[in-house]
Amino acid sequence: MEQLEQTMQVQSLPRIGEKAPDFTAKTTHGELSLSAYKGKWVVLFSHPADFTPVCTSEFVAFQEVYDRLLGMNTELIGLSIDSVSSHIAWVRNIEENFNTTIDFPIIADLDQQVATKYGMIMPESDGTETSRAVFVIDDKQTIRALIYYPLSTGRNMEEIVRLVKALRTTDDHEVSTPANWEPGDKVIVKPPQTKEEANERMNNSEYECIDWYFCKKELK
Structure with a gap:
C-alpha cells in the first residue's frame, strides 16, 4: 500500500504545459490563492526548512533578484512545511543577521497540501521537508518550467531570472x-x-x- 501511494504521488506531479494546481494557503503576507495572480507570472519555489544555512543563503539571493522579477510582471512565492510563526521568526533573523528584508510571501504548508499538489516532497523522503523545487507559472497559470535541486545544492538565481526572460521572449516573439x-x-x-x-x-x-x-x- 505504501509503495502504491508513493507511485500515485509520482504520477500526480505537474508537468510542463499543464494547468498549475490552484491553492489557497496561509503565508507571511496573510492568506493567498494562486488564482489571484492570474495575469502575472509566478515563480513558486520550495525550500527544505527554516533556520538552515543553505536555505538562508537562498532567501538572501532570492530577495536580491526580487525587484527584477517584479519588473517582468513576475511574483515570487516561497514555501516550506514550517509554520507562519517559524517563517516570521526566520525572516526577522535574516533581516537582523544579513541586513536583508524578505519582501515576498512564504507559504506555511503545515498540512502539506500545496507541496503534495506540486510534488515537492520526494517519495523517498520521510515527509518532514520539501525539496528545492522551482515552478515557473505564466500569466495564464500554465506551468512553463520546473527545476529540482538536491538538498545540498543552493540554487542559481541568475539562471531563474534568465529562464523567465527566455520564456517571455519566446511568447513575445x-x-x-x-x-x-x-x-x-x-x-x-x-x-x-x-x-x-x-x-x-x-x-x-x-x-x-x-x-x-x-x-x-x-x-x-
Missing part, C-alpha cells in the same frame, strides 16, 4: 532561445516547413544560417 542565451543575444527562428521556404531563408540577409534548419536572428 514566437522564437526559441539557444544554449547559454542572454537578453540581447540572437534567437533561434522556427525551422521552415517547406523546401521553398528553406531556400528563401538561406538567401535572406535577416538571418544568420548555419544550415537551412538552424537560423538565428536579432530581435528588433
Whole structure:
C-alpha cells in the first residue's frame, strides 16, 4: 500500500504545459490563492526548512533578484512545511543577521497540501521537508518550467531570472532561445516547413544560417 501511494504521488506531479494546481494557503503576507495572480507570472519555489544555512543563503539571493522579477510582471512565492510563526521568526533573523528584508510571501504548508499538489516532497523522503523545487507559472497559470535541486545544492538565481526572460521572449516573439542565451543575444527562428521556404531563408540577409534548419536572428 505504501509503495502504491508513493507511485500515485509520482504520477500526480505537474508537468510542463499543464494547468498549475490552484491553492489557497496561509503565508507571511496573510492568506493567498494562486488564482489571484492570474495575469502575472509566478515563480513558486520550495525550500527544505527554516533556520538552515543553505536555505538562508537562498532567501538572501532570492530577495536580491526580487525587484527584477517584479519588473517582468513576475511574483515570487516561497514555501516550506514550517509554520507562519517559524517563517516570521526566520525572516526577522535574516533581516537582523544579513541586513536583508524578505519582501515576498512564504507559504506555511503545515498540512502539506500545496507541496503534495506540486510534488515537492520526494517519495523517498520521510515527509518532514520539501525539496528545492522551482515552478515557473505564466500569466495564464500554465506551468512553463520546473527545476529540482538536491538538498545540498543552493540554487542559481541568475539562471531563474534568465529562464523567465527566455520564456517571455519566446511568447513575445514566437522564437526559441539557444544554449547559454542572454537578453540581447540572437534567437533561434522556427525551422521552415517547406523546401521553398528553406531556400528563401538561406538567401535572406535577416538571418544568420548555419544550415537551412538552424537560423538565428536579432530581435528588433
